[in-house]
Amino acid sequence: MSADDRRVEVYPGKEAVVEFDPGLTFDCVSECTWCCHHGVLVYDREFLELAKRANLNEATTQFRGEDFVVREEKDHDHAGDDGRACYFLREDGLCELHAEDDWKPARCSVFPLSVRAEAGxxxxxVRESAREHCEGMNVGDRKVVDNLEAFLPEYLWDLDDPDSEREL
Ligand code: SF4
Ligand code: SF4
Structure with a gap:
């Protein structure tokens, strides 16, 4: 760990090693939607939660033994350059899961951060792609380091591989 890294207790007994500028602020810019142009990884233990809210046969697909939200053609303006976006991205630019039930996969909460396990x-x-595309970086005065529980669901600490960068 370098001298600049910082340990932060996010939940009782659960610490994260912070490798980004502690001055970083973040506030999602709602009309952006860039991070919803992908098919995000669904961790095994999120699968049941998703099943309560969606038809898994339609909304998810497998790739190399892992489950992802489907990335599909959209007929609205919030899709990526190739006209595709996450199955749950509505035409008003909101996430169906979040808007209707205040829930979303961990990968969506984690963005624009990136999580990986290393030596326990x-x-x-900060995710490299976020530096380029996320319009919410250094917006507002809400410091990320002071609000890590909003980005990191507690169950990330229980996963063998919480790496959040896998996506379709
Ligand atoms: S599940 Fe919701 S928040 Fe996550 S990428 Fe899809 S639309 Fe965006
Ligand atoms: S890329 Fe950043 S600003 Fe854009 S929707 Fe995602 S989190 Fe919000």
């Missing part, structure tokens, strides 16, 4: 610790950094 959870390391949190």
């Amino acid at each position: 610790d959870i390391h949190v950094s």
Whole structure:
């Protein structure tokens, strides 16, 4: 761990090694939707939660033994350059899961951060693609480091591989 890294207790007994500028602020820019242009990883233990809210046969697909939300053609303006986006991205630019039930997969909460396990610790950094595309970085005065529980669901600490960068 370098001298700049910081350990932060996010939940009782659950620490994250912070590898980004502690001055980073974040506030999602709702009309952006860039991070919803992907098919996000669904961790095994999220699968049941998703099943309560969606038809898994339609909304998810498998790739290399892992489950992902389907990335599909959209007929609205919030899709990516190729006209595709996450199954749950509505035409008003909102996430169906979040808007209707205040829930979303961990990968969606984690963005624009990136999580990886290393030597038994959870390391949190800023995702490279977010530096380029996320319009919410350094917006507002809400410091990320002071609000890590909003980005990191507690069950990430229980996963063998919480790496959040896998997506379709
Ligand atoms: S599940 Fe919701 S928040 Fe996550 S990528 Fe899809 S639309 Fe966006
Ligand atoms: S890329 Fe950043 S600003 Fe854009 S929707 Fe995602 S979190 Fe919000």
